[in-house]
Amino acid sequence: MPREITVALVQMAPALANPEENLRKMGEFIERIGSEQPTDLIVFPELSYTGTELGLRATDLAERIPGHATNYLAKRAADFNTHVVFGLVIKEKIESILYNGVVCLGPEGDVVASYRKVHLLGEERQVYRGGFRFINVDADWGRFGMLIGSDLVFPEAARSLTLEGAELVVLSANWETNRQEQWRAHIISRAVENAIFVAAANRVGEEPTMQFGGDSTMVGPMGELYTLL
């Protein structure tokens, strides 16, 4: 069944440890994108709600799902009838256990799914616990999976989502500039090896020790480039 969908990638620079500012910005992006044209899916970068180098602040900035951030953005998603994927620090009942996660909000203003990053990078392991499940979302227009940052380096992640029926994988990333050639290579390879679409939103800007490379991109199942920001 041929279908056409509209996906928006938001290449933003979240303010470090300033969630209210980031929430406002994300809300404005959703409004601006949704006002320009009907959009099926809007993808924000990894940890777009908090920024990256949080250190001990991660505990204070972590939120439950549903919670403040999901409530705020779910309303915007419903206003513009779109799915929204954004990044945040997730906590559960035990407040000291944190995850680097993304949430998918639905066009009905509901929390559709959340995913906890499986492949944590070295230093992240001091802060976050690794997830253990890959999550697909069923939209009206098809099934898509969610990955975060360094999940991209492990082909098993996108493969698992594809084997469970994903036709599109969205990636929310905080990818650093010094590995930018690998970024492009992995995205093309994941798309082609699974014959799927990959929509990858990477942040820009700087933090105390990190520089982020942008190059958010959408690639098709034959490696064809739809956009490169």
Added chain:
Amino acid sequence: MPREITVALVQMAPALANPEENLRKMGEFIERIGSEQPTDLIVFPELSYTGTELGLRATDLAERIPGHATNYLAKRAADFNTHVVFGLVIKEKIESILYNGVVCLGPEGDVVASYRKVHLLGEERQVYRGGFRFINVDADWGRFGMLIGSDLVFPEAARSLTLEGAELVVLSANWETNRQEQWRAHIISRAVENAIFVAAANRVGEEPTMQFGGDSTMVGPMGELYTLL
């Protein structure tokens, strides 16, 4: 243990269905490379002994292992104390069953291993049977695996070799020009996702319906480019 090895990639245009000509050329390449400097491993492209678009001629050009081609080149490998990987059509006892294969010859002039391509491309299936095992070779200087052409598109292939201890994967390919961006992406991705070296020899030249893209390359475990022909 830090080690330094010398790998040569031969980016040649095999003559179609002219194995004697190709054997002579390969012998000359080994001699020229080995005379210039001590070399640990020389990698030839896929089907370097026969060319690619063989059709029904594949049956006549297929060889057993050991056989004429391996005997000839094994002597050259021994002369220059190097491993040699080259491509040919392999047959076994039942003459009608053919494989798209590579053979690894050792510095002692022995046949060290052979590998039969697992991931055949669409049309190849009319001629070749698929292999079912990934093969690593133990050299004095380390363990390396062998892959062929479209095996590169399936991350499980290089992953399997890595999980069995490969530090280097050599790829013999007949990769077409119209998928050249994917070629580079897959090679970088395989190297980085497995933290291994990848040494890929692709042929050049044309055949009745195919054009080959060269770009033979060696990439390291951080995606670093050692050479691109």
